Amino acid sequence: MVSDPRCPECAGKVSSTATWCMHCGVDFPSAIDADSGRPVQDRADQQADYDESVDDGSSDATTVGFLVAVFGLVTLPFVAPPNTLVLAAVAALAAGLFAARQPSLGEAFSRGGSALAVAPLALWSLALVLPGTGQLSLGSLLGPLAYAIVVSSVARAVG
Template sequence: MVSDPRCPECTGKVSSTATWCMHCGADFPNAIDADSGRPVQDRADGKAAYESSVDGGSSDAQTVGFLVAVFGLVTLPFVTPPDVTLLYVAAAVGAGLYAAGQSSLGQAASRGGFALAVAPLAIWTLSLALSGPADLSFTALLGPLAYALVVSALGRAAQTVD
């Protein structure tokens, strides 16, 4: 296990992703592990290992998908009709799975957000089809419409992640 990365020139403590020493100003390709004296090897072509994993996208898209599903499970009950628990759970899980299947972090966030944005409107439509239009009122649709606008705006903002 790597402890304290150090500058090879002055042995000052530096970040493992640093390319120069803030203590002495020396440039170096890799920081030095204080225990072994060898270069810290956690960079790939000048990028930190985390940056490389984000560029790869697979596990991060799955993480975003999980977060989209959790967000949906927490928020959808507030903007969906009562007694449609199965529908909002299915919508939240479906949006999360859709997000997790994307190829990059930005696509997972934006497309998962869009899927979650249309979920309350789809649930209201299905609920009306099952129970009839007697339960429909304009004020009842204000919550789902506001939710759809906010979540779709967040999805549009997430498109810039790529």
């Protein structure tokens, strides 16, 4: 909860737009917030700086990229074909990096999630031509298809 602005000299209550204290008569450039001890105008400037950084999206897109990569590292091995664990990890990290490079938070969720959604399908396609991945059946493609549908739906809804 934010307290009333106070005079920096006598700590008397003053208006946030006051230029002098009616209690002690001191002139001041801005009133002081009793909670933080900072001038009231600084609080508005900090909010503007925060809003600008959120609009920029750089740090938030990086966070989304990290979350996409972690989610992929945890979930992709369950839908990846046998003997492709390293490729699944690479695909998860690539989707996270792709999400982190997006210009806004919404695009990071949407495009990063879409990249992660197609990863198991790409892994199954690669498994068809890679030696040592075992016998693949059409029924074993149901898990990756379900994963792709769910992840892409969530990515579109969030982004």
